[in-house]
Amino acid sequence: MAERVQKTETEWKAELTPEQYRVLREKGTERAFTGEYHATKEPGTYRCAGCGSELFRSDTKFESGTGWPSFYEPAEADAVETERDWGLLMPRTEVHCGRCGGHLGHVFNDGPHPTGLRYCINSCALDLEPDAGE
Numbered sequence: 001m002a003e004r005v006q007k008t009e010t011e012w013k014a015e016l017t018p019e020q021y022r023v024l025r026e027k028g029t030e031r032a033f034t035g036e037y038h039a040t041k042e043p044g045t046y047r048c049a050g051c052g053s054e055l056f057r058s059d060t061k062f063e064s065g066t067g068w069p070s071f072y073e074p075a076e077a078d079a080v081e082t083e084r085d086w087g088l089l090m091p092r093t094e095v096h097c098g099r100c101g102g103h104l105g106h107v108f109n110d111g112p113h114p115t116g117l118r119y120c121i122n123s124c125a126l127d128l129e130p131d132a133g134e
Helices: 009-015 018-024
Strands: 044-048 054-057 080-085 092-097 103-108 118-121 126-130
Touching: 009 018, 018 103, 054 118, 080 103
Parallel strands: none
Antiparallel strands: 044 054, 044 126, 080 092, 092 103, 103 118
């Protein structure tokens, strides 16, 4: 993983859309089925909208029926970090960008093989870089 990205909140606000700032920096969640990538099947690399770091690849994306883009594993083991989240009075596992610490979504243990994981990620926290030639 590349060097950690550190910016002031003023810098983040200047670089992100209001919705991206709310999700990435304030741990918000976009409404289900409203995000740009929830139904996208285009091949490519999903990067962090905050810092451009590679997070997920389209070949690990699957239709979970939840209304958010879902992946069964990150692009690299250190692409994301996790921590316990008690925001809804029940434990969940929050997912952050491993480079800038931006909130991406949550990971659950109800995904497909081979990992059994479902990384449920906010579309606005991602930028899709299409595969070359697509």
